[in-house]
Amino acid sequence: MQKQMSPSYDAETWPISAAMLPYPGVQPDGSSTQDAPADAWYGVLNEVRSLGFTEVDPTDSWLRIADLAPSRLDEFSDIVKRLGFTIPAITTARRSIIDPEFADENLAYSHRVLDVAPKVGAKVVSFGLLPRFMPAQLDALWFWEQPGYSDPDDKAVWDLCVARFRELGDHAASLGLEIALEMYEDTYLGTADDSVRLVTDIDHPAVGLNPDLGNLIRLHRPIEAWRSMFAKVVPYAKYWHVKNYFRMEDPASGIILTSPAPLESGMMSYRLAVADALEAGFNGAFCVEHYGGDGLGVCASNRDYLRSVLRRCGLGSRQ
Amino acid sequence: MQKQMSPSYDAETWPISAAMLPYPGVQPDGSSTQDAPADAWYGVLNEVRSLGFTEVDPTDSWLRIADLAPSRLDEFSDIVKRLGFTIPAITTARRSIIDPEFADENLAYSHRVLDVAPKVGAKVVSFGLLPRFMPAQLDALWFWEQPGYSDPDDKAVWDLCVARFRELGDHAASLGLEIALEMYEDTYLGTADDSVRLVTDIDHPAVGLNPDLGNLIRLHRPIEAWRSMFAKVVPYAKYWHVKNYFRMEDPASGIILTSPAPLESGMMSYRLAVADALEAGFNGAFCVEHYGGDGLGVCASNRDYLRSVLRRCGLGSRQ
Amino acid sequence: MQKQMSPSYDAETWPISAAMLPYPGVQPDGSSTQDAPADAWYGVLNEVRSLGFTEVDPTDSWLRIADLAPSRLDEFSDIVKRLGFTIPAITTARRSIIDPEFADENLAYSHRVLDVAPKVGAKVVSFGLLPRFMPAQLDALWFWEQPGYSDPDDKAVWDLCVARFRELGDHAASLGLEIALEMYEDTYLGTADDSVRLVTDIDHPAVGLNPDLGNLIRLHRPIEAWRSMFAKVVPYAKYWHVKNYFRMEDPASGIILTSPAPLESGMMSYRLAVADALEAGFNGAFCVEHYGGDGLGVCASNRDYLRSVLRRCGLGSRQ
Numbered sequence: 001m002q003k004q005m006s007p008s009y010d011a012e013t014w015p016i017s018a019a020m021l022p023y024p025g026v027q028p029d030g031s032s033t034q035d036a037p038a039d040a041w042y043g044v045l046n047e048v049r050s051l052g053f054t055e056v057d058p059t060d061s062w063l064r065i066a067d068l069a070p071s072r073l074d075e076f077s078d079i080v081k082r083l084g085f086t087i088p089a090i091t092t093a094r095r096s097i098i099d100p101e102f103a104d105e106n107l108a109y110s111h112r113v114l115d116v117a118p119k120v121g122a123k124v125v126s127f128g129l130l131p132r133f134m135p136a137q138l139d140a141l142w143f144w145e146q147p148g149y150s151d152p153d154d155k156a157v158w159d160l161c162v163a164r165f166r167e168l169g170d171h172a173a174s175l176g177l178e179i180a181l182e183m184y185e186d187t188y189l190g191t192a193d194d195s196v197r198l199v200t201d202i203d204h205p206a207v208g209l210n211p212d213l214g215n216l217i218r219l220h221r222p223i224e225a226w227r228s229m230f231a232k233v234v235p236y237a238k239y240w241h242v243k244n245y246f247r248m249e250d251p252a253s254g255i256i257l258t259s260p261a262p263l264e265s266g267m268m269s270y271r272l273a274v275a276d277a278l279e280a281g282f283n284g285a286f287c288v289e290h291y292g293g294d295g296l297g298v299c300a301s302n303r304d305y306l307r308s309v310l311r312r313c314g315l316g317s318r319q
Numbered sequence: 320m321q322k323q324m325s326p327s328y329d330a331e332t333w334p335i336s337a338a339m340l341p342y343p344g345v346q347p348d349g350s351s352t353q354d355a356p357a358d359a360w361y362g363v364l365n366e367v368r369s370l371g372f373t374e375v376d377p378t379d380s381w382l383r384i385a386d387l388a389p390s391r392l393d394e395f396s397d398i399v400k401r402l403g404f405t406i407p408a409i410t411t412a413r414r415s416i417i418d419p420e421f422a423d424e425n426l427a428y429s430h431r432v433l434d435v436a437p438k439v440g441a442k443v444v445s446f447g448l449l450p451r452f453m454p455a456q457l458d459a460l461w462f463w464e465q466p467g468y469s470d471p472d473d474k475a476v477w478d479l480c481v482a483r484f485r486e487l488g489d490h491a492a493s494l495g496l497e498i499a500l501e502m503y504e505d506t507y508l509g510t511a512d513d514s515v516r517l518v519t520d521i522d523h524p525a526v527g528l529n530p531d532l533g534n535l536i537r538l539h540r541p542i543e544a545w546r547s548m549f550a551k552v553v554p555y556a557k558y559w560h561v562k563n564y565f566r567m568e569d570p571a572s573g574i575i576l577t578s579p580a581p582l583e584s585g586m587m588s589y590r591l592a593v594a595d596a597l598e599a600g601f602n603g604a605f606c607v608e609h610y611g612g613d614g615l616g617v618c619a620s621n622r623d624y625l626r627s628v629l630r631r632c633g634l635g636s637r638q
Numbered sequence: 639m640q641k642q643m644s645p646s647y648d649a650e651t652w653p654i655s656a657a658m659l660p661y662p663g664v665q666p667d668g669s670s671t672q673d674a675p676a677d678a679w680y681g682v683l684n685e686v687r688s689l690g691f692t693e694v695d696p697t698d699s700w701l702r703i704a705d706l707a708p709s710r711l712d713e714f715s716d717i718v719k720r721l722g723f724t725i726p727a728i729t730t731a732r733r734s735i736i737d738p739e740f741a742d743e744n745l746a747y748s749h750r751v752l753d754v755a756p757k758v759g760a761k762v763v764s765f766g767l768l769p770r771f772m773p774a775q776l777d778a779l780w781f782w783e784q785p786g787y788s789d790p791d792d793k794a795v796w797d798l799c800v801a802r803f804r805e806l807g808d809h810a811a812s813l814g815l816e817i818a819l820e821m822y823e824d825t826y827l828g829t830a831d832d833s834v835r836l837v838t839d840i841d842h843p844a845v846g847l848n849p850d851l852g853n854l855i856r857l858h859r860p861i862e863a864w865r866s867m868f869a870k871v872v873p874y875a876k877y878w879h880v881k882n883y884f885r886m887e888d889p890a891s892g893i894i895l896t897s898p899a900p901l902e903s904g905m906m907s908y909r910l911a912v913a914d915a916l917e918a919g920f921n922g923a924f925c926v927e928h929y930g931g932d933g934l935g936v937c938a939s940n941r942d943y944l945r946s947v948l949r950r951c952g953l954g955s956r957q
């Protein structure tokens with residue numbers, strides 16, 4: 001939590017990954033992306049590259065690189081190298097290590113993700129407690145419109161969660177990696193206060209947060225002011241999913257509606273947030289995300305916006 | 320429905336028309352645009368040109384070129400030529416050939432539009448079953464907030480509709496033209512399934528669809544997922560009105576709200592839609608539309624966005 | 639109200655100020671911006687300058703330059719000069735001269751603002767009847783979601799208002815200044831008709847309007863169509879706060895929701911509004927405002943958009 005004197009990057013070199021969220025884990029023909037020929041992987045990564053990205057996060061809703069056979073991982077790594085990508089971090093999604101049903105399986109998977117990270121040059125892995133979707137969420141226009149599972153109010157589960165993330169922290173540290181825990185509603189990382197409490201309970205130098213406030217500001221329910229949340233969690237940030245939303249509240253009727261928004265014009269000021277983060281010593285990679293619409297196109301615009309903000313934070317004149 | 324091997328255009332030459340929607344059919348002084356001096360036409364077309372458009376659709380809510388006297392059509396054509404515009408297609412609006420009151424009149428008008436099309440170089444005419452506005456629609460902030468007329472559930476009317484579009488198809492074919500039928504709620508072209516059924520019943524090589532999903536995704540009611548709709552209708556597309564919307568649904572209260580949105584950031588991914596369309600062999604012109612706000616400015620931004628998407632579809636390296 | 643033959647500016651030189659709205663009147667350490675060292679002022683003004691602004695409005699929610707001691711005003715002026723800013727106008731906020739409690743204090747303050755204006759080169763002061771916030775407004779996501787105070791339906795207060803603005807008009811005229819009265823809901827400037835009535839009652843050549851329709855189109859209640867309002871007020875415009883909103887109305891439920899929007903894509907067409915204003919002889923400065931999100935970044939985009947619109951209004955080819 002000490003303020004760093006000077007970040008490792010300037011505005012042009014700061015790593016900003018494209019999330020692979022816009023790409024499904026299932027190919028048009030119904031087969032798994034996991035089993036797709038390398039050409040299919042190349043196709044989408046080339047599309048990402050063609051929009052100017054030089055960093056990518058192989059979000060595991062698209063491809064679980066931790067579960068690739070060695071020869072297939074080589075194929076993946078070759079493509080990444082051929083396209084000139086670096087991989088600052090790997091994000092796992094909906095693989096909760098305290099899932100009521102798949103906790104052990106997900107823990108084992110999480111260890112495998114840590115094992116694969118150094119092989120693709122990643123320095124950080126983003127874990128979360130995001131639950132599997134409820135059926136109504138899958139049918140919704142935007143999944144956050146519908147309630148999902150909640151982590152239980154159960155000290156034993158909390159303690160298990162702490163112990164397992166600490167175990168993953170040890171593993172990460174042994175590999176020179178860090179872990180970022182993604183904030184997400186109705187989990188033990190569902191509020192700023194809970195997130196700080198969890199990471200403090202874990203109390204491991206390799207374990208921090210992914211202050212993905214976009215997950216919270218899009219909820220159709222009252223939320224804490226974003227800047228208040230951010231002030232609490234930013235000191236722990238090790239990786240940062242950035243995305244924004246329009247948010248409208250009508251107190252008279254109680255209606256709250258949100259829509260995915262470009263990073264610049266959504267309700268959260270990333271100009272302020274980035275300044276706050278640099279002030280707090282944040283030195284990690286960004287990952288641009290966007291749901292709905294042209295996710296990739298908006299992410300590319302968001303990346304350009306983010307660099308313009310970084311330039312204005314005094315990081316532009318380094319060279 | 321055969322997949323074409325190669326489209327006729329590249330990203331820079333693909334025709335993208337400006338709709339004349341932002342311009343009213345009535346002049347500031349209350350007179351009709353139809354009777355306005357050529358200078359008034361020049362003024363607005365020059366404004367469109369000044370935003371970089373090289374194609375224009377003389378939407379007939381602005382000007383009914385089919386109803387111009389020969390000398391006035393010459394004036395119009397001179398302006399178009401002087402400004403360097405081409406006219407890939409002409410869109411008619413709210414001229415239903417099965418209108419309860421004006422069906423015959425509208426049919427005759429539709430034939431006149433086909434007759435005029437070759438004179439301005441147009442290859443496609445977009446017809447639709449859009450009904451006249453209800454009074455409440457005219458008073459609404461956005462007309463789609465209020466219910467409009469519905470085509471009747473009446474086999475005889477359906478058959479008449481089929482017969483008349485086939486008749487127009489014959490006329491079009493005789494002139495080397497094609498017809499695109501615009502999807503629009505509560506008409507026989509109000510859903511993807513109905514649209515396919517209508518065009519299949521018409522069964523005429525010159526008659527296809529205008530898959531204007533923007534008309535549907537903006538409705539304050541449940542809708543079929545856009546990509547599911549698009550997969551059904553895109554094989555028949557001959558001309559394509561493109562526009563986008565923010566769409567918010569609150570399942571708890573049943574509230575659904577929408578707002579006109581830039582093409583890139585609205586809820587429908589035109590990056591995916593364009594890729595799907597090229598895959599399906601779409602080879603027609605686009606027409607950018609936008610309601611409310613600065614329609615022309617947003618249309619120009621949308622055109623630039625569309626070209627950037629076409630470039631990424633592998634069409635950029637032709638020259 | 640005579641139409642001016644030719645405006646004083648072209649598209650590149652037309653003054654477009656950044657509002658200082660994104661910056662608070664309180665420093666991070668809790669102290670007042672008023673008492674902050676000049677370096678703090680420089681920091682934020684430099685940030686504004688770095689986004690390409692050459693004009694700035696020292697909105698008094700950030701800094702009350704009228705209340706600075708002479709030496710501190712010199713510090714402020716030095717910074718403004720050093721950064722190459724001009725100050726076309728000064729905006730006061732929530733300093734109603736008919737405030738139930740602070741009317742006299744606010745009137746005295748308003749005179750001081752007029753006195754300071756020539757010292758920083760300002761030609762216009764924007765006054766308003768904006769009331770102090772209600773507690774619920776301060777807690778709201780956007781303050782306009784909650785009702786605020788209303789000016790009383792009281793002829794005596796109206797007359798006092800007229801008299802005081804006339805008094806300020808005399809003062810302004812004596813200094814070669816003009817006054818623009820900002821439209822704002824539930825005040826005597828809360829509708830287009832009331833605004834015209836008030837300025838007509840004041841009947842002073844130095845007193846006009848600030849047709850800030852953004853304040854009205856964002857309200858969660860029925861409003862007059864923006865262009866109808868604008869036609870009424872634009873002849874009196876002397877300074878113009880521009881901002882835009884997405885606006886959604888659901889007549890079935892009565893729900894109306896709004897969100898801050900970029901100037902180009904919001905529901906009001908600034909392309910039309912600017913054309914209307916030039917047609918009406920508007921010759922004053924613009925001030926770009928934006929609430930929520932990255933106010934400064936959106937304001938900079940809005941400024942660029944505004945210049946592109948001015949260029950298309952035939953003002954681009956002057957040089």
